[in-house]
Amino acid sequence: MKKLLSLVLGLLMSVSVQAAEPSIMFVNNLTDDIITNVLETTDTQEEKFARFKSAFEKALDMKSIGQFVLGVYWRKATAEERQAFLNAFIDFTTKTWADRFDLYTGQQIVFSGSRNAEGKNQLYVDSTIENNPPVSVIWRLKQTKSGDFKIIDIIVEGVSMAMSYRNEYSAFLQKNGGKLSVLTKELEQKSANFSFTKK
Amino acid sequence: MKKYVFVLGMCLMFLTGCVCPPKDPEALRVYEETNDPLEPFNRSMFAFNMAVDNLVLEPVAKGYRAVTPQIARTGVKNFFKNLKQPVYFANAVFQLEGQQALSIAGRFFANTLFGFFGFADTASDLDIPVYEPDFGQTLYVWGVKEAGPYLVLPVLGPSSPREAVGWGVDSVMAPLDWALKGEPVLLYSKFAVESFSKREGALEFLDSLEKGSTDFYATMRSMYRQNRKNKLENSNVIIGYDQVVQKKEYEFDFPIDDEFEEE
Numbered sequence A: 001m002k003k004l005l006s007l008v009l010g011l012l013m014s015v016s017v018q019a020a021e022p023s024i025m026f027v028n029n030l031t032d033d034i035i036t037n038v039l040e041t042t043d044t045q046e047e048k049f050a051r052f053k054s055a056f057e058k059a060l061d062m063k064s065i066g067q068f069v070l071g072v073y074w075r076k077a078t079a080e081e082r083q084a085f086l087n088a089f090i091d092f093t094t095k096t097w098a099d100r101f102d103l104y105t106g107q108q109i110v111f112s113g114s115r116n117a118e119g120k121n122q123l124y125v126d127s128t129i130e131n132n133p134p135v136s137v138i139w140r141l142k143q144t145k146s147g148d149f150k151i152i153d154i155i156v157e158g159v160s161m162a163m164s165y166r167n168e169y170s171a172f173l174q175k176n177g178g179k180l181s182v183l184t185k186e187l188e189q190k191s192a193n194f195s196f197t198k199k
Numbered sequence B: 001m002k003k004y005v006f007v008l009g010m011c012l013m014f015l016t017g018c019v020c021p022p023k024d025p026e027a028l029r030v031y032e033e034t035n036d037p038l039e040p041f042n043r044s045m046f047a048f049n050m051a052v053d054n055l056v057l058e059p060v061a062k063g064y065r066a067v068t069p070q071i072a073r074t075g076v077k078n079f080f081k082n083l084k085q086p087v088y089f090a091n092a093v094f095q096l097e098g099q100q101a102l103s104i105a106g107r108f109f110a111n112t113l114f115g116f117f118g119f120a121d122t123a124s125d126l127d128i129p130v131y132e133p134d135f136g137q138t139l140y141v142w143g144v145k146e147a148g149p150y151l152v153l154p155v156l157g158p159s160s161p162r163e164a165v166g167w168g169v170d171s172v173m174a175p176l177d178w179a180l181k182g183e184p185v186l187l188y189s190k191f192a193v194e195s196f197s198k199r200e201g202a203l204e205f206l207d208s209l210e211k212g213s214t215d216f217y218a219t220m221r222s223m224y225r226q227n228r229k230n231k232l233e234n235s236n237v238i239i240g241y242d243q244v245v246q247k248k249e250y251e252f253d254f255p256i257d258d259e260f261e262e263e
Helices: A002-020 A022-039 A045-059 A062-070 A072-076 A079-098 A161-175 A180-192 B002-016 B025-034 B039-067 B070-094 B098-114 B135-141 B161-173 B175-179 B184-201 B203-211 B216-233
Strands: A109-116 A122-129 A135-143 A149-156 B151-153 B157-159
Touching (some): A022 A122, A022 A135, A149 A161, B039 B151, B039 B216, B070 B161, B070 B175, B151 B161, B157 B216, B161 B175
Antiparallel strands (some): A109 A122, A122 A135, A135 A149, B151 B157
């Protein structure tokens, strides 16, 4: 009975929070979708990966991320080079992230609020993964003109994914004469040779 | 032993030399962002650490996982964490963080007395928050705001001059290490088991990080830096049993050109 009551209360509360904050609702829907349709299903790794990749591409603003990650190299690149990089980047990143779905053991995400970020139409959604110790996850969003949200960064325990890739790729590009095509090729190759870790 | 490693490191540093700052403004910005003038030295030390990891740490950590049940490994992890509480306590006092000091003391007594000498994490069941202030952080609070250039230490891994000093002071303060001063075999065994226990906990994480990286050295450098910065700037971060409260905002500019906003 007590369980039922707290469940009902919890549902009511989460609904009211969601109604108040569309940005939180956006991230919450995404994590719910990934938890139920990817992490908690018993489908094959390939099926999970396909579903994860489509959710990933829909929720993330890869163009903005690619632009931030490459910095000056993005500005120098042609439209074709940018697109080729983005394709390889998305392909390889989703594979590396999908590789560790088996680490999920039922942790829940609690959303604690949203606030403005520096930068036009940007905001943060704060959340915590319930674990011991708990893990802080901050979602950086961009609101488009039509009012939709897109993720432009995910910050885990103070470590920004976008910043990490930016530092990594600028080191790689520096070693390779600043040629974006070399990085794209490397990512394509790594992605093609990728094999999912067996449990 | 530690002294020799340090002297050896210093010699290597001067032998391999420094990278000079580049002239191109964009390259200079990256150079300042990474703040790694000792990169050639750091890269060779990183390669050395990776070799040690591949040859010893990782295989032993895997073996350790294969022969022990999860519950025992969690117990060992808790035990070592509990041993660190007196050092955290001292740092909370140095930083004049009374509430943190009380929580740390409460955690230590709860786990030592009611958690079988720290093997069970009774304090978390009692919702006592977790604080882990170290001496590098104390130096930051005392006014040493600059960490200095990135530094990869042998075996210990990513660091900086400030953090290296902090690590040294923390290890001198550890009470069990004092008690084991006359027993080098026990002291090194403790260090070894603690390292294997730590490495076991990071098996998947480091594995997938390396698998997903085009330059593992740069990835580790970036992540270490960001994580450390977060810990220092959020020195009052409250890690409750189920919630992390960021006190200070996460900050960096995420510039997006206008050409994309039109789409």
